[in-house]
Amino acid sequence: MITEPLILSIKLAAVVSALLFLIGVPLAGWLSITRLRWKFLIEAVVALPIVLPPTVLGYYILVSISPDSILGSMYLDVFGSALPFSFEGLVFASILYSLPFAVQPFLASFESVDPRLSEAAWTLGASRLKTFLTIVIPSSVQGLITGGVLSFAHTLGEFGVVLLVGGNIPGSTRVVSISIYDNVQALEYEQAGQTALTLLVFSFLVLSVVYATNRRVWAIWPKHF
Amino acid sequence: MAKTLLIDIEKIFPDRRVSMRTELDLATSWTVLFGPSGAGKTTILRCLAGLEKPDYGEIRYDGETWFSSNGPSFVPPQKRRIGFFFQDYALFPHLSVRGNIRYNLTGTPASDKEARVEEMIETFGLSGLEERNVRTLSGGEKQKVALARTLCRRPRLLLLDEPFAALDTPSRIRFRKELRALLDGFDIPIILVTHDRTEALSLGDRMIVMDRGMVLQAGPITEVFSKPNQKTTAGIVGMENVFPGTLTEKRDGLALVKVKDVLLEAVDIGLTPGQVMVGIRAEDIILETSEGARSSARNRLHGTIKAVMPEESLVRLTIDCGFPIDALITRESREEMGLEVLTEVTLSVKATVIHLFPH
CATH class of the missing domain: 3.40.50.300 (P-loop containing nucleotide triphosphate hydrolases)
Structure with missing residues (x-):
């Protein structure tokens, strides 16, 4: 049965992208306006998952959320269950893993908004927060869509981190990439092929729809006004 | 306050x-x-x-x-x-x-x-x-x-x-x-x-x-x-010479502008009668010591030199002709004409060098 891992993967990717909007937009917004000297350190930390092997990242996440760790024991105390090898643990890991794929497009589009638009809003009495919400965000639709799509696609395709943090529990952590790996290990090529093709077609469709919509948005919305 | x-x-x-x-x-x-x-x-x-x-x-x-x-x-x-x-x-x-x-x-x-x-x-x-x-x-x-x-x-x-x-x-x-x-x-x-x-x-x-x-x-x-x-x-x-004036009349492509009691003729650039700013560059003003010679310049004003200020190869003269006006001429001209403070002179100003600005 290939639908269960597929649905699990899509669910994970959707939850992670949604949470990444909530975390990534304020983080990128803050990065775009802060004059903090140590900003580059935060940018570097955010970008780490791009260069680190997923196993390295997965290892650190696993250690940091284990019930012996501060974070892991706190979670255990509050929710009564452990993070490793659970769906929630996967969500946590995927957020870290996909963070740069959301934050970087967000940041790039916030920074490309003409600073004079913000200044104009300030002279009209709008606070910095209001300016960000009413001027910067509406002018960054393309970047927001791109960031959302990239984090969704990236989460959908993750393997190494999932294997280390989530393991292979059907219905809970057994996502598409793991099930394909399993099938291949068990020499079930037909099964693996079906799942792989489904994922390929699904990903292609999602990306096509998003890019097509995106393009239409921008054809009537020239950046240089 | x-x-x-x-x-x-x-x-x-x-x-x-x-x-x-x-x-x-x-x-x-x-x-x-x-x-x-x-x-x-x-x-x-x-x-x-x-x-x-x-x-x-x-x-x-x-x-x-x-x-x-x-x-x-x-x-x-x-x-x-x-x-x-x-x-x-x-x-x-x-x-x-x-x-x-x-x-x-x-x-x-x-x-x-x-x-x-x-x-x-x-x-x-x-x-x-x-x-x-x-x-x-x-x-x-x-x-x-x-x-x-x-x-x-x-x-x-x-x-x-x-x-x-x-x-x-x-x-x-x-x-x-x-x-x-x-x-x-x-x-x-x-x-x-x-x-x-x-x-x-x-x-x-x-x-x-x-x-x-x-x-x-x-x-x-x-x-x-x-x-x-x-x-x-x-x-x-x-532009050294700028004075407020009143555009009183327009005829034959010329605009008549009154500055203090002096009437100047300038080229009409389509302004409506009323308050204007009149601008003349000091180097556009021609000075003469004797009167009577015919000239194509539309404006001839009479005045007395109030100040003489050398400026590199040129000399800046301030002339009172009802209002103060600056003229910039060469040292040679000044020496040949013997221009000093209190010398009486005639200023020739072509209508084309009088610039009008609506105000």
Whole structure:
């Protein structure tokens, strides 16, 4: 049965992208306006998952959320269950893993908004927060869509981190990439092929729809006004 | 005590510094910040708006401290209640004309707010364009939307950064006239940044001349033009003789302008009778010592030399002919003609070198 891992993967990717909007937009917004000297350190930390092997990242996440760790024991105390090898643990890991794929497009589009638009809003009495919400965000639709799509696609395709943090529990952590790996290990090529093709077609469709919509948005919305 | 805007600031950049120390009477409606590009005019304007923080000094608006480096205190742009007009308008591209004008109009009852927006649309002749997206407007329309948006919240001070720079020349002339008429109705002090002499003369009451980050001269516009306190200023303003006059009559392509009791003939450039500024370059004035010779120059004035000032290879003469006028001639001419203080001379001025500016 290939639908269960597929649905699990899509669910994970959707939850992670949604949470990444909530975390990534304020983080990128803050990065775009802060004059903090140590900003580059935060940018570097955010970008780490791009260069680190997923196993390295997965290892650190696993250690940091284990019930012996501060974070892991706190979670255990509050929710009564452990993070490793659970769906929630996967969500946590995927957020870290996909963070740069959301934050970087967000940041790039916030920074490309003409600073004079913000200044104009300030002279009209709008606070910095209001300016960000009413001027910067509406002018960054393309970047927001791109960031959302990239984090969704990236989460959908993750393997190494999932294997280390989530393991292979059907219905809970057994996502598409793991099930394909399993099938291949068990020499079930037909099964693996079906799942792989489904994922390929699904990903292609999602990306096509998003890019097509995106393009239409921008054809009537020239950046240089 | 009259309301004043005290500006005493210094802003340091890696490669240059911009400073200004002046006190503006807020009863004066138009103050022109004039100078070549790179003079620091926009930096000063941005400091006044709170978009830039000076490094030293203070800004005080009618006793209210907007910025002070000893304190230190800084009022953010949101709290200054000023209007800032950006060179390229900075209209919000995702909003309609109405959306731009009513942006962040808060603190008033909703009905009041709408009435004000309507009033602005009416005043600026934007009826019919309310729901248009601002990206589809012409340059002149964008300019009006930007002004309406700024004036809708009744600012205490209006800062205009090169408001005509993005327009082509014919619209520039038309909008300049319209702008003055429109803004005079609002009765707010205005500081206008420009590098265009015609614009300065058409709109300014007071003028501050800047170059390389420094104020060279400040004063009533005619005074700055006619009495530049140093050669750099004269070079920048480029016209030493500027006087207010009245265009009384037009005939045969000529405009008759009365300056004090003297009637001058200038080429008619399509101005309507009324107040004008008259500009003549000192080097365009020809001097004669004897009368009677025929000349093609339309204007012949008689006067007495009041001052003689050598300037490199030239000599600057100030002549009183009912009003003071400067003439620039060569040293040789001066020696040959024996021109001294109190010598009586006749000035020949061609109609084509008398420049008229609507005011």
